[in-house]
Amino acid sequence: MSVTVRVPAKVNLHLGVGGVRADGFHELVTVFQAVSLYDIVEATPAASLGLTLTGADTRGIPQGTDNLALRAAVQLAERLGVEPAVHLRIDKQIPVAGGMAGGSADAAAALVACARLWGADTDHPAIAEVAERLGSDVPFALSGGNALGTGRGERITPLAGHGRFHWVLAEAEQGLSTPLVFGEFDRRAARAGAPAADTGQHRTALLRSFADVLDSGEAARLAPLLGNDLQDAALALRPELDATLRLGRRAGALGALVSGSGPTCAFLTEGAASAADLSEFLLGSGCCRAVRTAHGPVPGATVIDPADAAGSLETAGAVRSPRIRKGAQ
Numbered sequence: 544m545s546v547t548v549r550v551p552a553k554v555n556l557h558l559g560v561g562g563v564r565a566d567g568f569h570e571l572v573t574v575f576q577a578v579s580l581y582d583i584v585e586a587t588p589a590a591s592l593g594l595t596l597t598g599a600d601t602r603g604i605p606q607g608t609d610n611l612a613l614r615a616a617v618q619l620a621e622r623l624g625v626e627p628a629v630h631l632r633i634d635k636q637i638p639v640a641g642g643m644a645g646g647s648a649d650a651a652a653a654l655v656a657c658a659r660l661w662g663a664d665t666d667h668p669a670i671a672e673v674a675e676r677l678g679s680d681v682p683f684a685l686s687g688g689n690a691l692g693t694g695r696g697e698r699i700t701p702l703a704g705h706g707r708f709h710w711v712l713a714e715a716e717q718g719l720s721t722p723l724v725f726g727e728f729d730r731r732a733a734r735a736g737a738p739a740a741d742t743g744q745h746r747t748a749l750l751r752s753f754a755d756v757l758d759s760g761e762a763a764r765l766a767p768l769l770g771n772d773l774q775d776a777a778l779a780l781r782p783e784l785d786a787t788l789r790l791g792r793r794a795g796a797l798g799a800l801v802s803g804s805g806p807t808c809a810f811l812t813e814g815a816a817s818a819a820d821l822s823e824f825l826l827g828s829g830c831c832r833a834v835r836t837a838h839g840p841v842p843g844a845t846v847i848d849p850a851d852a853a854g855s856l857e858t859a860g861a862v863r864s865p866r867i868r869k870g871a872q
């Protein structure tokens with residue numbers, strides 16, 4: 544009997560980067576929002592560990608035991624004292640290395656699916672422990688919704704907020720490596736000679752400013768709060784993203800920013816209709832590889848009826864066909 548889990552991508556509504564810690568990670572303070580662009584992970588009992596990848600674009604995803612979803616299954620099995628006898632099928636819609644935590648999402652989904660398969664409760668402490676170890680974005684992929692992330696991003700405080708926000712997500716031709724973007728951030732900070740930001744103060748300010756806005760669902764109030772300390776580093780590595788952001792703003796987006804470490808650009812719009820219009824416009828402009836619409840917040844990794852999996856992908860936000868530029872692979 545298989546278990547099917549649907550897991551969302553994330554956008555960092557605000558990403559503040561502080562100093563480098565002794566373990567090499569940066570101190571972060573971030574407001575996450577889970578958005579309705581989903582990967583589906585199906586776990587089936589099998590003689591041994593295995594993986595099948597399907598989906599829009601699976602280039603660059605490790606097929607072996609360095610795949611984050613397989614690592615999640617192996618570490619959870621160890622922790623629960625069972626054999627990792629499971630075959631995982633990942634249906635990939637979240638852009639790979641796109642700054643939307645796709646690999647982390649798959650790891651979170653694998654944890655939820657395997658825990659169900661191996662009879663562990665959804666709140667078994669092993670799930671959170673393994674999630675935290677696997678990556679900074681994995682705990683948020685479990686919880687979803689809106690949340691404040693602190694520490695290296697793995698310490699999650701849920702943020703209430705019933706408002707729904709509408710996004711257009713523009714995928715770049717090629718992914719960006721997260722460590723490379725943090726490295727560029729460090730070089731720029733060293734050149735500027737600026738002291739590291741105080742994440743404690745930043746946290747208090749973010750909590751105060753986001754509290755009502757997330758509940759209001761008013762995009763015009765959320766737009767001025769959007770921000771990403773990694774954006775300049777991502778733009779330095781991919782200067783063409785600046786034109787994409789400007790294009791979206793000129794075409795009516797209320798807010799535009801690079802998602803996490805990039806290179807996906809996220810545009811906040813007034814509502815679903817303006818998101819559809821902007822998405823059409825950006826796709827026609829040829830500035831990006833694929834454009835999708837999505838809304839947030841949505842729940843984190845959730846067990847679903849397999850019959851609903853296809854529907855989840857259809858409602859993943861009017862997926863647009865990838866438009867490959869001439870000369871691109």
Ligand SMILES: C[C@](O)(CO)[C@H](O)COP(=O)(O)OP(=O)(O)OC[C@H]1O[C@@H](n2ccc(N)nc2=O)[C@H](O)[C@@H]1O
Nearest residue numbers: 567568569571647678679680695696721722725803804
């Ligand atoms: C950019 C964000 O997506 C914002 O939410 C996350 O900070 C990245 O989360 P992630 O991809 O899960 O990152 P991890 O797998 O934990 O770390 C990948 C690499 O990113 C850098 N990294 C990540 C998180 C952090 N707080 N400081 C860092 O410097 C480190 O070089 C690390 O080796």
Ligand SMILES: Nc1ncnc2c1ncn2[C@@H]1O[C@H](COP(=O)(O)OP(=O)(O)OP(=O)(O)O)[C@@H](O)[C@H]1O
Nearest residue numbers: 610611639640641642643644645646647649680721
């Ligand atoms: N299941 C997976 N899906 C995608 N990438 C994976 C997976 N497992 C491991 N990886 C590796 O992780 C790298 C980062 O991929 P991912 O899609 O998570 O990037 P990202 O969205 O930029 O991450 P983040 O936003 O968390 O920084 C990939 O280049 C790939 O080598």
